[in-house]
Amino acid sequence: MALLACNKEEWLESGDYFFLDHKGAKMPVWVNGNIESGVFIITNHGGPMANSGHDFRTSITFRELEKDYAIVYWDQRMSGMSQGDIEASTLSVEQIIEDLHRLTLLIKDKYNPKSMFLSGHSWGGVLTGGYLGTDDYQQNYDGWIDIAGSIQDEFETVAKKEYIMARIDTTMLKSKDPGFWQYILDWYNENPSPVDSDWEPYTYAGSLGGYVYDYEMYLDSTHIPYSELVFSSPYSLAFYWAQPTHPKYNTWIDHYDVIEEVKRIEIPSLLLFGEFDGAVPLPVAYLVEDLVATDSNQVYLRVFEKCGHGPHNEYPIETKNYIKTFIETYK
Amino acid sequence: MFTLFISTSQGQTKQAFGAGYFGELVTYKGFVFEYEVERMQSKNIALVSRSNLGFYKHPRSHSAWFIDQHLGLRRYAGAFYFESAVGLGVMASRLNEPVYEVNDKGEIEESGKWLNPDFMPSVTIGMGYQFGAEQSSALWVRPKIFWQYPYNAIALPHLALQIGFTHQISK
Numbered sequence: 001m002a003l004l005a006c007n008k009e010e011w012l013e014s015g016d017y018f019f020l021d022h023k024g025a026k027m028p029v030w031v032n033g034n035i036e037s038g039v040f041i042i043t044n045h046g047g048p049m050a051n052s053g054h055d056f057r058t059s060i061t062f063r064e065l066e067k068d069y070a071i072v073y074w075d076q077r078m079s080g081m082s083q084g085d086i087e088a089s090t091l092s093v094e095q096i097i098e099d100l101h102r103l104t105l106l107i108k109d110k111y112n113p114k115s116m117f118l119s120g121h122s123w124g125g126v127l128t129g130g131y132l133g134t135d136d137y138q139q140n141y142d143g144w145i146d147i148a149g150s151i152q153d154e155f156e157t158v159a160k161k162e163y164i165m166a167r168i169d170t171t172m173l174k175s176k177d178p179g180f181w182q183y184i185l186d187w188y189n190e191n192p193s194p195v196d197s198d199w200e201p202y203t204y205a206g207s208l209g210g211y212v213y214d215y216e217m218y219l220d221s222t223h224i225p226y227s228e229l230v231f232s233s234p235y236s237l238a239f240y241w242a243q244p245t246h247p248k249y250n251t252w253i254d255h256y257d258v259i260e261e262v263k264r265i266e267i268p269s270l271l272l273f274g275e276f277d278g279a280v281p282l283p284v285a286y287l288v289e290d291l292v293a294t295d296s297n298q299v300y301l302r303v304f305e306k307c308g309h310g311p312h313n314e315y316p317i318e319t320k321n322y323i324k325t326f327i328e329t330y331k
Numbered sequence: 332m333f334t335l336f337i338s339t340s341q342g343q344t345k346q347a348f349g350a351g352y353f354g355e356l357v358t359y360k361g362f363v364f365e366y367e368v369e370r371m372q373s374k375n376i377a378l379v380s381r382s383n384l385g386f387y388k389h390p391r392s393h394s395a396w397f398i399d400q401h402l403g404l405r406r407y408a409g410a411f412y413f414e415s416a417v418g419l420g421v422m423a424s425r426l427n428e429p430v431y432e433v434n435d436k437g438e439i440e441e442s443g444k445w446l447n448p449d450f451m452p453s454v455t456i457g458m459g460y461q462f463g464a465e466q467s468s469a470l471w472v473r474p475k476i477f478w479q480y481p482y483n484a485i486a487l488p489h490l491a492l493q494i495g496f497t498h499q500i501s502k
Contacts, residue, residue, distance in 0.1 A: 011391075012390045012391055017391045017428045018428045018429040018430065018431060019426050019428060019429070019430040019431070020430075020431060020432075020433070021430050021431065021432045021442040022432065022433070026426060026430065026446070028391070028392075028428075030391075078483045078484070081392060082483070083392075083393065083424075083426065083446065083482070083483075084446070084482075084483065085446075085447060085449075085481040085482055085483065085484070086483065086484065087484055088483075088484045102433040105433050105437050105439070106431055106433050106439060109433075109439045110439070230356060231356060231357060231358040232358060233391075234389075234390070234391035234392050236356075236389065236392055236487065236489070237356075237487065237488050237489060237490065238482070238483070238487050249484065
């Protein structure tokens with residue numbers, strides 16, 4: 001019972017919880033951790049859709065950061081536990097950037113933070129990079145924390161194909177099921193230029209260890225409290241079954257490109273990438289490092305060896321330490 | 332309409348009222364009241380029409396009031412019965428936490444918590460145990476899956492566990 005009470009307090013009672021209402025979407029926002037610190041990290045989840053900002057809280061990285069800073073978890077429209085009955089046709093990169101700006105203004109109004117940092121993972125890199133390079137939005141933040149974030153569909157897709165092709169021959173030679181790997185080669189022959197809404201390259205990269213480098217180590221590092229999330233948290237079945245992941249709903253993301261916006265970023269930037277990330281491969285990190293207008297001595301690229309797409313899940317303490325050092329330097 | 336259909340069809344008719352616990356995802360608490368009309372089709376098989384009025388609260392998510400109508404079959408086996416039903420209703424949901432809007436000038440305003448009403452189709456299975464004089468009371472367990480439609484352009488499924496009591500008021 002004591003354990004249950006503790007769990008209930010964590011997901012259903014701790015911190016502040018509210019909704020951002022914008023253009024029909026009711027997006028949940030959870031502000032948790034050391035709010036008194038005045039230092040806020042606004043996290044932005046991947047996907048988009050089929051994902052939730054609440055997931056970050058299952059990572060030790062963010063639970064540890066909560067001890068020192070306020071962490072803002074939110075679900076983007078039509079993602080996670082976001083509610084409302086908006087039309088999928090209203091989705092766009094620009095719309096979600098607009099949502100993030102409303103959230104930024106809301107956090108500033110409610111808490112008057114001393115400093116704010118913007119963090120994004122995977123698709124969250126598109127969102128945060130696009131946001132910071134739009135108008136004067138980067139003036140709201142003291143730093144950008146980009147965790148395996150993408151910025152352009154075409155570049156990511158080519159890098160992903162190169163990641164797959166660099167590994168598939170040796171994998172096929174050792175495999176008991178070479179037909180499976182040949183199927184991937186055939187698919188690429190038929191689809192030489194896939195776009196982001198094509199789910200196949202993500203699956204192929206995943207089958208080559210592109211998401212998690214060492215699954216045993218990942219399980220040791222990240223304990224997902226499934227029963228707690230189902231029975232004692234804001235999670236609903238929307239997270240599992242009611243997000244429009246079908247290609248007819250998510251083609252809006254195809255050909256996303258925030259390169260011009262990223263070129264305008266001047267604030268300190270921390271880039272955290274996995275050496276063996278197959279979803280957003282390492283060349284994307286080097287591209288971002290080259291593109292940002294930030295003074296080069298304020299751009300920090302940290303590459304985790306033997307790591308896939310989630311440094312905060314595979315190396316949670318190291319990731320926390322990098323983020324904390326960055327924040328302490330620039331808060 | 333189901334109730335009218337059953338009331339006017341052939342066979343012995345029973346009416347009952349009941350109430351029970353309604354737990355969305357089992358643990359998110361609520362309640363349900365019911366009125367049902369049952370028409371025996373044979374010695375062991377009955378057609379059942381059931382009207383529900385209920386409420387539940389999922390903290391940090393939403394609360395919902397719902398009213399729905401079910402049509403199903405019930406099979407008796409001694410003091411026990413087993414049943415299944417399909418339903419259709421409406422639910423009115425309300426967000427449980429403050430809701431804020433940021434207008435185009437960047438000003439913050441509190442916004443309404445009520446969401447648009449949604450359709451609520453459902454499938455319910457269950458089992459009951461009859462007891463008391465002439466077996467006029469019953470305890471029942473009814474898992475239910477219902478859909479909230481529309482929700483983010485598609486439908487959101489919900490699971491619920493219902494446990495309750497029914498008492499027959501007429502034969």
